[in-house]
Amino acid sequence: MKVGFVYDPIYLKHDTGQHVENAGRLEAIISHLEQTQLKQQLIPIKPRAASIEEISQVHHKQYISRIQDAAQRGGGWLDADTVMSPDSYEAAVYAAGGVIGATETVMNGEIDSAFALVRPPGHHATDQRAMGFCLFNNVAIATKYALNKYKLDRIAIIDFDVHHGNATHDTFYDDPQVLYISTHQYPFYPGTGRAEQTGSGTAEGTTVNIPLPAGCGDTEYLQVFEQIIAPATKRFKPEFILVSAGYDPHWADGIALMQVTTTGFGRMVKIIKGLADELCHGRLVFTLEGGYNPIALATSVKATFDVLLGNTDIEDPLGQPPRRFEPPSISSLIKSIKEIHLLP
Numbered sequence: 322m323k324v325g326f327v328y329d330p331i332y333l334k335h336d337t338g339q340h341v342e343n344a345g346r347l348e349a350i351i352s353h354l355e356q357t358q359l360k361q362q363l364i365p366i367k368p369r370a371a372s373i374e375e376i377s378q379v380h381h382k383q384y385i386s387r388i389q390d391a392a393q394r395g396g397g398w399l400d401a402d403t404v405m406s407p408d409s410y411e412a413a414v415y416a417a418g419g420v421i422g423a424t425e426t427v428m429n430g431e432i433d434s435a436f437a438l439v440r441p442p443g444h445h446a447t448d449q450r451a452m453g454f455c456l457f458n459n460v461a462i463a464t465k466y467a468l469n470k471y472k473l474d475r476i477a478i479i480d481f482d483v484h485h486g487n488a489t490h491d492t493f494y495d496d497p498q499v500l501y502i503s504t505h506q507y508p509f510y511p512g513t514g515r516a517e518q519t520g521s522g523t524a525e526g527t528t529v530n531i532p533l534p535a536g537c538g539d540t541e542y543l544q545v546f547e548q549i550i551a552p553a554t555k556r557f558k559p560e561f562i563l564v565s566a567g568y569d570p571h572w573a574d575g576i577a578l579m580q581v582t583t584t585g586f587g588r589m590v591k592i593i594k595g596l597a598d599e600l601c602h603g604r605l606v607f608t609l610e611g612g613y614n615p616i617a618l619a620t621s622v623k624a625t626f627d628v629l630l631g632n633t634d635i636e637d638p639l640g641q642p643p644r645r646f647e648p649p650s651i652s653s654l655i656k657s658i659k660e661i662h663l664l665p
């Protein structure tokens with residue numbers, strides 16, 4: 322398997338200071354990939370800057386200018402959670418361009434799959450508002466790019482970050498060409514993502530929200546992947562799959578209350594890879610969203626690469642949650658979501 326990765330030091334120059342979403346996240350990933358000698362099994366993809374035209378498929382041009390101006394003025398806080406530095410605009414433009422580059426390389430057939438290791442993350446940034454550590458919605462911009470450039474009819478976005486990707490949800494809510502599936506802790510930040518929201522007009526059924534109670538671990542996530550995500554994706558028959566990969570459902574991540582393990586992420590990725598192999602010639606691109614415990618993040622990203630490469634050995638140095646509390650039962654939730662979406 323030829324697996325690519327996007328990375329560039331520009332992503333470290335989005336300087337957020339003591340913020341939980343900081344450059345140390347990517348540094349932890351890269352150094353772990355180097356130490357474990359996994360990096361040499363991957364094909365590097367140099368990111369380019371996304372053009373204003375490309376970004377404006379998702380964001381208002383005035384908003385793009387506002388972010389550029391804010392960087393030129395030295396940065397600062399855009400909302401209670403989201404901060405910029407002088408280089409943040411450039412980093413954000415290259416983050417969007419990085420996911421586009423990964424998409425191009427996969428769609429051109431040069432590689433089988435890719436992971437864009439970018440920051441700032443994207444799935445909370447709306448058409449005209451930065452929020453939740455995000456400036457531009459990288460996955461949405463790459464989706465629009467792929468639809469236009471390659472004249473695709475159907476793209477699936479699977480978002481397993483612990484937070485609901487409100488902005489990706491809104492961008493494609495009335496777009497029948499894009500299936501958006503999100504697993505997220507609920508109720509939780511940003512407050513959106515009810516199961517009853519399923520898309521509008523001709524896009525009815527192409528939004529699949531899976532709001533999960535706190536405490537879900539590998540067993541619950543795998544049930545959701547097998548019983549909802551896999552059949553919904555198979556029914557949609559995407560020609561390309563993008564993944565908003567957030568590793569903040571890990572039990573060691575302090576931002577939320579899920580109990581997924583590094584091994585669990587590997588199993589989820591294996592299901593996604595199986596769907597891509599079955600439905601779209603393996604065409605699959607991951608992009609980094611959240612994940613705030615450096616060890617959990619680095620080992621889980623490595624597990625993701627191992628699965629994409631076809632390596633069977635998944636290293637999980639953190640293991641199972643130490644004080645495992647009883648996970649919630651989600652069988653009635655799964656049943657009701659299957660009913661909402663008329664899944665078998």
Ligand SMILES: [Zn+2]
Nearest residue numbers: 482483484611
């Ligand atoms: Zn998140």
